[in-house]
Amino acid sequence: MLSKTAKYAIRAVAYIGYKGSNKTIVSIKEMTENLDIPSAFLKKILQDLSKHKLLDSFKGPNGGFKLSRSPKDISLFDVVTIIDGPESYSSCILGRRDCNDHSIHKCFLHEEYFKIKMEWAKFLKRSTLEKIIADVDKEGGLHAI
Numbered sequence: 001m002l003s004k005t006a007k008y009a010i011r012a013v014a015y016i017g018y019k020g021s022n023k024t025i026v027s028i029k030e031m032t033e034n035l036d037i038p039s040a041f042l043k044k045i046l047q048d049l050s051k052h053k054l055l056d057s058f059k060g061p062n063g064g065f066k067l068s069r070s071p072k073d074i075s076l077f078d079v080v081t082i083i084d085g086p087e088s089y090s091s092c093i094l095g096r097r098d099c100n101d102h103s104i105h106k107c108f109l110h111e112e113y114f115k116i117k118m119e120w121a122k123f124l125k126r127s128t129l130e131k132i133i134a135d136v137d138k139e140g141g142l143h144a145i
Helices: 004-020 028-035 039-051 076-084 110-124 127-138
Strands: 055-056 064-067
Touching: 004 028, 004 039, 004 064, 004 076, 004 127, 028 064, 039 055, 039 064, 039 076, 039 127, 076 110
Parallel strands: none
Antiparallel strands: 055 064
């Protein structure tokens, strides 16, 4: 249910949060080395997250990114919605344009799939960055990201 880009975004935000919440600036180079995410791909992800005010970005030789809010105030829903778009929770599994909650022409999968998507969205909303960071600490550090 998550795109590869969304998975990378979650890992990057978790890494930034683990490294120092909204205090420490983390470079793209450091994240690329430690998260094994291609640099160009990571740059685009971080720019999107920064454009949507989830991260603050800093240019220059000591530049990088830091969280713009507390980890307890950042949910996985926030990250996934920025990366995959809000339509990832409302689009038809078969890709039909006329299939939505307000349509009389719903596909045969719509009702059941809609329930699953709503539960998934609830899960993402209650899964905060703070919880991920606590789990990383419990698991012994960065190798858990």
